[in-house]
Amino acid sequence: xxxxxxxxxxxxxxxxxxxxxxxxxxxxxxxxxxxxxxxxxxxxxxxxxxxxxxxxxxxxxxxxxxxxxxxxxxxxxxxxxxxxxxxxxxxxxxxxxxxxxxxxxxxxxxxxxxxxxxxxxxxxxxxxxxxxxxxxxxxxxxxxxxxxxxxxxxxxxxxxxxxxxxxxxxxxxxxxxxxxxxxxxxxxxxxxxxxxxxxxxxxxxxxxxxxxxxxxxxxxxxxxxxxxxxxxxxxxxxxxxxxxxxxxxxxxxxxxxxxxxxxxxxxxxxxxxxxxxxxxxxxxxxxxxxxxx
Numbered sequence: 001x002x003x004x005x006x007x008x009x010x011x012x013x014x015x016x017x018x019x020x021x022x023x024x025x026x027x028x029x030x031x032x033x034x035x036x037x038x039x040x041x042x043x044x045x046x047x048x049x050x051x052x053x054x055x056x057x058x059x060x061x062x063x064x065x066x067x068x069x070x071x072x073x074x075x076x077x078x079x080x081x082x083x084x085x086x087x088x089x090x091x092x093x094x095x096x097x098x099x100x101x102x103x104x105x106x107x108x109x110x111x112x113x114x115x116x117x118x119x120x121x122x123x124x125x126x127x128x129x130x131x132x133x134x135x136x137x138x139x140x141x142x143x144x145x146x147x148x149x150x151x152x153x154x155x156x157x158x159x160x161x162x163x164x165x166x167x168x169x170x171x172x173x174x175x176x177x178x179x180x181x182x183x184x185x186x187x188x189x190x191x192x193x194x195x196x197x198x199x200x201x202x203x204x205x206x207x208x209x210x211x212x213x214x215x216x217x218x219x220x221x222x223x224x225x226x227x228x229x230x231x232x233x234x235x236x237x238x239x240x241x242x243x244x245x246x247x248x249x250x251x252x253x254x255x256x257x258x259x260x261x262x263x264x265x266x267x268x269x270x271x272x273x274x275x276x277x278x279x280x281x282x283x284x285x286x287x288x289x290x291x292x293x
Contacts (some may be wrong), residue, residue, distance in 0.1 A: 068250035077254040078156045090258065093235040094153050095226040101217065108167025109209060113201065116175025125147025133165040137223060145231045155227035162223040170212025174205030210274040217266045225259060
């Protein structure tokens with residue numbers, strides 16, 4: 001017979017509270033370290049060190065002509081810095097990239113906003129724009145060399161074409177996302193076309209435009225290098241091609257590291273500019289009365 005003071009065991013498990021974490025435990029210390037403002041930098045440094053370790057391990061298992069070791073790559077990169085060749089070739093690539101990026105961005109944004117205002121024209125030219133955009137850039141690069149030569153001009157045109165379509169579609173999507181009823185309301189309230197463009201269209205489309213800029217800045221750098229690999233006697237792409245012809249894997253890896261570093265820096269610059277312009281967007285945002293819409 002079961003007593004009231006001794007109930008039967010019905011399969012219920014006793015809940016045991018977790019042990020309190022020890023103040024000096026490694027897990028708590030690591031969490032606190034990563035939660036600090038510099039924790040992300042520490043985590044990224046750990047990832048970089050792990051990748052270098054894997055790279056060194058793979059390089060030790062394969063032939064040096066296939067995969068160079070981190071030490072040999074660092075020696076090659078240091079040699080380029082010492083003799084000034086790295087800055088010379090990087091300057092050439094950046095010049096083509098910046099010029100083509102500027103031309104393609106301005107033309108693409110202007111064309112995208114214009115097509116956003118003219119939906120009928122956009123519907124007419126949309127199949128042709130998509131057909132041109134679908135062309136692989138590596139296929140038209142030789143044609144640009146024939147038309148503009150092996151100098152920097154062909155690289156600028158290739159970068160401009162690559163950036164143009166990306167920025168045009170980004171600006172067009174930004175204009176499409178703007179509320180047409182809001183624009184119509186502002187017109188009824190007496191707002192001019194320039195005021196609508198400054199207060200509504202540009203601030204509203206800037207988010208999409210900067211998304212396109214962040215993607216385009218990487219594609220622009222890649223397009224400039226692609227043009228240099230196809231035909232050039234200077235630039236980072238030339239260093240990659242020249243090192244590959246000599247089976248110098250250290251030179252190829254060194255050039256790739258430069259490309260990755262430049263892409264990260266350029267993306268960070270665009271992100272910084274976007275944060276700066278966000279203040280302008282907030283200060284120029286238009287306020288519509290509650291009963292206007």
